[in-house]
Amino acid sequence: xxxxxxxxxxxxxxxxxxxxxxxxxxxxxxxxxxxxxxxxxxxxxxxxxxxxxxxxxxxxxxxxxxxxxxxxxxxxxxxxxxxxxxxxxxxxxxxxxxxxxxxxxxxxxxxxxxxxxxxxxxxxxxxxxxxxxxxxxxxxxxxxxxxxxxxxxxxxxxxxxxxxxxxxxxxxxxxxxxxxxxxxxxxxxxxxxxxxxxxxxxxxxxxxxxxxxxxxxxxxxxxxxxxxxxxxxxxxxxxxxxxxxxxxxxxxxxxxxxxxxxxxxxxxxxxxxxxxxxxxxxxxxxxxxxxxxxxxxxxxxxxxxxxxxxxxxxxxxxxxxxxxxxxxxxxxxxxxxxxxxxxxxxxxxxxxxxxxxxxxxxxxxxxxxxxxxxxxxxxxxxxxxxxxxxxxxxxxxxxxxxxxxxxxxxxxxxxxxxxxxxxxxxxxxxxxxxxxxxxxxxxxxxxxxxxxxxxxxxxxxxxxxxxxxxxxxxxxxxxxxxxxxxxxxxxxxxxxxxxxxxxxxxxxxxxxxxxxxxxxxxxxxxxxxxxxxxxxxxxx
Amino acid sequence: xxxxxxxxxxxxxxxxxxxxxxxxxxxxxxxxxxxxxxxxxxxxxxxxxxxxxxxxxxxxxxxxxxxxxxxxxxxxxxxxxxxxxxxxxxxxxxxxxxxxxxxxxxxxxxxxxxxxxxxxxxxxxxxxxxxxxxxxxxxxxxxxxxxxxxxxxxxxxxxxxxxxxxxxxxxxxxxxxxxxxxxxxxxxxxxxxxxxxxxxxxxxxxxxxxxxxxxxxxxxxxxxxxxxxxxxxxxxxxxxxxxxxxxxxxxxxxxxxxxxxxxxxxxxxxxxxxxxxxxxxxxxxxxxxxxxx
Numbered sequence: 001x002x003x004x005x006x007x008x009x010x011x012x013x014x015x016x017x018x019x020x021x022x023x024x025x026x027x028x029x030x031x032x033x034x035x036x037x038x039x040x041x042x043x044x045x046x047x048x049x050x051x052x053x054x055x056x057x058x059x060x061x062x063x064x065x066x067x068x069x070x071x072x073x074x075x076x077x078x079x080x081x082x083x084x085x086x087x088x089x090x091x092x093x094x095x096x097x098x099x100x101x102x103x104x105x106x107x108x109x110x111x112x113x114x115x116x117x118x119x120x121x122x123x124x125x126x127x128x129x130x131x132x133x134x135x136x137x138x139x140x141x142x143x144x145x146x147x148x149x150x151x152x153x154x155x156x157x158x159x160x161x162x163x164x165x166x167x168x169x170x171x172x173x174x175x176x177x178x179x180x181x182x183x184x185x186x187x188x189x190x191x192x193x194x195x196x197x198x199x200x201x202x203x204x205x206x207x208x209x210x211x212x213x214x215x216x217x218x219x220x221x222x223x224x225x226x227x228x229x230x231x232x233x234x235x236x237x238x239x240x241x242x243x244x245x246x247x248x249x250x251x252x253x254x255x256x257x258x259x260x261x262x263x264x265x266x267x268x269x270x271x272x273x274x275x276x277x278x279x280x281x282x283x284x285x286x287x288x289x290x291x292x293x294x295x296x297x298x299x300x301x302x303x304x305x306x307x308x309x310x311x312x313x314x315x316x317x318x319x320x321x322x323x324x325x326x327x328x329x330x331x332x333x334x335x336x337x338x339x340x341x342x343x344x345x346x347x348x349x350x351x352x353x354x355x356x357x358x359x360x361x362x363x364x365x366x367x368x369x370x371x372x373x374x375x376x377x378x379x380x381x382x383x384x385x386x387x388x389x390x391x392x393x394x395x396x397x398x399x400x401x402x403x404x405x406x407x408x409x410x411x412x413x414x415x416x417x418x419x420x421x422x423x424x425x426x427x428x429x430x431x432x433x434x435x436x437x438x439x440x441x442x443x444x445x446x447x448x449x450x451x452x453x454x455x456x457x458x459x460x461x462x463x464x465x466x467x468x469x470x471x472x473x474x475x476x477x478x479x480x481x482x483x484x485x486x487x488x489x490x491x492x493x494x495x496x497x498x499x500x501x502x503x504x505x506x507x508x509x510x511x512x513x514x515x516x517x518x519x520x521x522x523x524x525x526x527x528x529x530x531x532x533x534x535x536x537x538x539x540x
Numbered sequence: 541x542x543x544x545x546x547x548x549x550x551x552x553x554x555x556x557x558x559x560x561x562x563x564x565x566x567x568x569x570x571x572x573x574x575x576x577x578x579x580x581x582x583x584x585x586x587x588x589x590x591x592x593x594x595x596x597x598x599x600x601x602x603x604x605x606x607x608x609x610x611x612x613x614x615x616x617x618x619x620x621x622x623x624x625x626x627x628x629x630x631x632x633x634x635x636x637x638x639x640x641x642x643x644x645x646x647x648x649x650x651x652x653x654x655x656x657x658x659x660x661x662x663x664x665x666x667x668x669x670x671x672x673x674x675x676x677x678x679x680x681x682x683x684x685x686x687x688x689x690x691x692x693x694x695x696x697x698x699x700x701x702x703x704x705x706x707x708x709x710x711x712x713x714x715x716x717x718x719x720x721x722x723x724x725x726x727x728x729x730x731x732x733x734x735x736x737x738x739x740x741x742x743x744x745x746x747x748x749x750x751x752x753x754x755x756x757x758x759x760x761x762x763x764x765x766x767x768x769x770x771x772x773x774x775x776x777x778x779x780x781x782x783x784x785x786x787x788x789x790x791x792x793x794x795x796x797x798x799x800x801x802x803x804x805x806x807x808x809x810x811x812x813x814x815x816x817x818x819x820x821x822x823x824x825x826x827x828x829x830x831x832x833x
Contacts, residue, residue, distance in 0.1 A: 425699055436829035437692055438699070442782055443826060445699055492705025496698075 025076035079263035134405030147239035150190030151221030158206030164217035172246025185223035197358035210362025240278035260354035267304035288353035448538035502529035576647035601643035612637030628658035632746035686768030720767030765791025784823030
């Protein structure tokens, strides 16, 4: 996930793209009549688009720039789903070992899903994601919502599309199935991606998905796997439950959005705004790192803020040759030789970070089923704590490692509960052994409602003079610093909190100056307060 | 090597019905053997006897003979009928010997291993100190109990908002036993004791040598412990709200507790005359969960 702030720079004319019926999409930001940027407390998407013939681009841009109500102007970039490095039709195979949980589900092709297999953690099988073992622990009873921005969606009888829209090349219409929109198209990328994350389990059909989830399909890529960033941005807005002209608004945001698409460009400002809107609605965005054997930082959405970026590894625990890498990659998951479904009765072994991403997106849905408030910071912390480092020539590599589903499940289920930054103060691991000392009468400590944030467990730092501040935000409001009430602050490593009420409020932490006029982020780090709530220490 | 403790009770001679190993067996069929067989009782019988003491032990069967396995010169076993008399002479070290006791059970012979521990009772006090130093070396050297109490008072003050989180961060780490002027000497003397204690248990040095090393290590530890008391004094502004001021109690060996501690000073505790139970006196109750009294 990119952590640095966006560099403000105008990208007009950088890579003007003229295609799609010889027209170009220009996107511009609406500001106040005084020509100053609209200041809002809540992330908003104030961008509009205009499509013009290629020879009218310069003239239109000049006119837009002259308009005092318009701020930044950009040309929509063309992006595409990472081309699968290879796609191999799947024929019946028999695995003599490895698929421990093959009897766990009655999906007939489950035995082919080697990515679920629980290999022993040996040097030769370090690539195991331990998904089958993890599934024994995850609570998958809650039906989740996974948004997929892609193309080539078809019905297979093994997935539940709850809703879908067509956003390709400026289209804005309900309906998303490739078989209806472009019957001659054989592109099935979105179908393959969606099944890895959310194929229905135990339905006697096809394969098993990671999460118990409905899919919300945003068709933003055409039959060639291409699309425009403006369409991607509005697809994200739609999945976040925002109104988008021409399509039926979702009643509520999805839980997680999968973006198996990339383009070698800086993160467009309007895309970042769309992502921020989604994040403020509690949506976690997961993206493929790309298949360019390159630094993921050069590609969007990997270089946007607040995105969980996923690279690809092989089953043997090495990195896939094609995967993008670098500091922006948060986690790796198997993306080589991955079995998935392409259509009714059609299966393939596919290669690409496109297929690593939905495996992680499915896990994010599993996490959010238990921790609905979990934001990308919490998700990444959990994923990083549950990684297995790459080992090359006997040397453990720094940087992101391979997701370990079992470890993740234990962390999420509370087995490794100490990872939580906000707990009742007496549940902090430093006090568990001496709890009786704090609760005895002679200590004269009111333990009821005594909570604490241990900031050393958060990915935030504080400069001299700044404060860690905890904000209470009503669940009826957007989760922002501006909507919150400061309930505690600290210039130490811990922050005391008293009498939280996570039933009606969310709690988040930000690093701010004394009067809150400057905070590091307008969206605080969600502290998942409901997980900390306990009445144990009030009954004494 | 087993730890020698007070109370020289013999381990219970439970009913030993299980037979196994040893001889027996032989061919199948229903032929009744005309001569007795030997059976080894798997359970080893531990007997603990103080020096200059004789203890009578009841065997399960009539004793026929006793064969030394790894005998000890200071241990003597005699028998009469079902009774085995175990005698331990004056000791300078712990004495351990093992013997096989042959007993008659009808025409069969039952064999049981006896492990006799001769306790050097005159060295109890030194042994207990040496055991504590050997087994809790790092905790003692780091003054872990003092630090635990110190950090508790800092943390409690923070939870009660008597100090800020930033002040907590600073004060809670302001206890490092390595800053003690007596740290290195204590470390050296404790190391020397651990080494000599091993020799003592092996019978290579006698109790007088052990006593000298124990005295030296205890003295060094007491000096080193002065740092802990100084740090505890430094948080009296925080602890005074919930605890009386600590007496100038040095870090010494608390006989009743079998360990080194400064928190069992006679000014801080009360002993029930009937039960012997130790509790903290008024003003020091808060230490109860911290010191495990």
